[in-house]
Amino acid sequence: xxxxxxxxxxxxxxxxxxxxxxxxxxxxxxxxxxxxxxxxxxxxxxxxxxxxxxxxxxxxxxxxxxxxxxxxxxxxxxxxxxxxxxxxxxxxxxxxxxxxxxxxxxxxxxxxxxxxxxxxxxxxxxxxxxxxxxxxxxxxxxxxxxxxxxxxxxxxxxxxxxxxxxxxxxxxxxxxxxxxxxxxxxxxxxxxxxxxxxxxxxxxxxxxxxxxxxxxxxxxxxxxxxxxxxxxxxxxxxx
Amino acid sequence: xxxxxxxxxxxxxxxxxxxxxxxxxxxxxxxxxxxxxxxxxxxxxxxxxxxxxxxxxxxxxxxxxxxxxxxxxxxxxxxxxxxxxxxxxxxxxxxxxxxxxxxxxxxxxxxxxxxxxxxxxxxxxxxxxxxxxxxxxxxxxxxxxxxxxxxxxxxxxxxxxxxxxxxxxxxxxxxxxxxxxxxxxxxxxxxxxxxxxxxxxxxxxxxxxxxxxxxxxxxxxxxxxxxxxxxxxxxxxxx
Numbered sequence: 001x002x003x004x005x006x007x008x009x010x011x012x013x014x015x016x017x018x019x020x021x022x023x024x025x026x027x028x029x030x031x032x033x034x035x036x037x038x039x040x041x042x043x044x045x046x047x048x049x050x051x052x053x054x055x056x057x058x059x060x061x062x063x064x065x066x067x068x069x070x071x072x073x074x075x076x077x078x079x080x081x082x083x084x085x086x087x088x089x090x091x092x093x094x095x096x097x098x099x100x101x102x103x104x105x106x107x108x109x110x111x112x113x114x115x116x117x118x119x120x121x122x123x124x125x126x127x128x129x130x131x132x133x134x135x136x137x138x139x140x141x142x143x144x145x146x147x148x149x150x151x152x153x154x155x156x157x158x159x160x161x162x163x164x165x166x167x168x169x170x171x172x173x174x175x176x177x178x179x180x181x182x183x184x185x186x187x188x189x190x191x192x193x194x195x196x197x198x199x200x201x202x203x204x205x206x207x208x209x210x211x212x213x214x215x216x217x218x219x220x221x222x223x224x225x226x227x228x229x230x231x232x233x234x235x236x237x238x239x
Numbered sequence: 240x241x242x243x244x245x246x247x248x249x250x251x252x253x254x255x256x257x258x259x260x261x262x263x264x265x266x267x268x269x270x271x272x273x274x275x276x277x278x279x280x281x282x283x284x285x286x287x288x289x290x291x292x293x294x295x296x297x298x299x300x301x302x303x304x305x306x307x308x309x310x311x312x313x314x315x316x317x318x319x320x321x322x323x324x325x326x327x328x329x330x331x332x333x334x335x336x337x338x339x340x341x342x343x344x345x346x347x348x349x350x351x352x353x354x355x356x357x358x359x360x361x362x363x364x365x366x367x368x369x370x371x372x373x374x375x376x377x378x379x380x381x382x383x384x385x386x387x388x389x390x391x392x393x394x395x396x397x398x399x400x401x402x403x404x405x406x407x408x409x410x411x412x413x414x415x416x417x418x419x420x421x422x423x424x425x426x427x428x429x430x431x432x433x434x435x436x437x438x439x440x441x442x443x444x445x446x447x448x449x450x451x452x453x454x455x456x457x458x459x460x461x462x463x464x465x466x467x468x469x470x471x472x473x474x475x476x477x478x
Binding site: 018022024025028029032041043044045048092094096097193194195196197198199200201204213 | 261263264267268282283284331336432433434436438443452
């Protein structure tokens with residue numbers, strides 16, 4: 001098969017928490033409360049820096065830090081308590097500034113996009129609903145893949161659902177786990193500060209660009225080579 | 240007067256929230272709730288990055304961001320709601336790992352130290368009590384100085400209370416506001432990651448060193464030139 005003569009449209013694979021919805025700090029305190037119920041005191045900033053990785057991996061990393069004394073029953077209970085804590089906090093959570101507008105703009109300009117989150121459908125469902133995501137948009141959750149981030153499975157599944165080549169996908173995320181998963185998937189990472197990481201932490205992980213939040217990304221879509229409405233492959237409008 | 244022939248002992252001026260107690264995320268959500276009660280939706284990460292600055296400055300910065308529509312009555316009410324929110328959350332707050340041990344070690348080795356916080360006595364008091372700070376230790380709060388951080392007033396007052404020359408003081412803090420105030424005071428800044436800033440954000444602000452938390456600082460006191468027990472000025476023990 002000869003090489004394709006031209007590149008296709010870029011596609012966007014979005015993380016959810018801290019990237020499209022302002023939910024990271026609720027996750028942090030839900031984990032903290034869950035751990036405290038099991039008698040585990042962990043500094044809050046250390047929990048923050050692990051948000052976005054698979055819940056199972058989070059608990060395993062914690063177990064290692066605690067010297068391997070966590071029973072699998074405890075690990076399961078902590079994850080259950082975290083999910084309950086998030087259900088209680090759902091009313092505090094809002095879409096991030098510009099998130100809905102960004103997604104609408106991508107749809108309007110026929111740029112394919114999907115959501116890929118380390119969260120389970122149970123937790124992610126209400127947040128996705130809050131964004132007004134159309135039914136046709138692929139939403140890949142932890143339940144649909146063998147491993148969550150920083151494994152690349154979620155983004156691989158999202159790109160497959162869009163039939164988009166990974167090398168032409170932008171992965172947009174707020175944590176180093178998104179960026180590591182993006183690189184392992186062969187996609188380009190774009191960081192957002194809205195999850196509370198520092199700019200340099202994301203840049204050092206290998207992002208192509210770092211923006212403040214979805215509104216800031218929307219204002220700079222041209223920097224990612226996204227052309228205004230209808231100018232992609234097959235378009236007849238002149239630039 | 241001839242120059243002093245030798246340097247004195249280094250002194251430590253500590254920030255409180257995020258530096259000695261694990262309270263930053265509670266502050267973040269207390270501000271968020273206070274703002275929401277006044278109908279203001281601000282992304283949580285933007286609140287996080289302003290923790291540690293004076294409450295008045297915080298509200299003024301917010302006012303600017305919102306286009307100057309905040310009345311002074313609203314500004315006052317937001318600060319009052321934040322203080323109430325912190326009172327409600329006090330039971331969730333713990334000393335950071337190693338904080339009590341670090342302070343005890345400094346006292347045991349006769350290194351002078353003080354606490355200087357942008358918080359008011361009302362909020363800071365219970366946190367200081369939690370650390371078991373002896374009565375003789377100077378604790379400078381917002382109530383005692385004209386301007387809180389990033390103005391240097393708090394650290395100037397703390398150094399004065401210790402009769403320590405500023406250029407031989409280490410200011411230990413978790414936010415860029417501490418580091419800016421330290422530099423304006425002419426002291427050396429030491430950053431801690433325990434407030435949730437990234438390492439590079441603190442380093443870029445001009446810290447001499449960045450440690451994870453008080454436990455990590457305690458383990459590396461020698462890097463700051465703090466000699467083990469009794470080896471300071473006037474000591475006769477050999478190194």
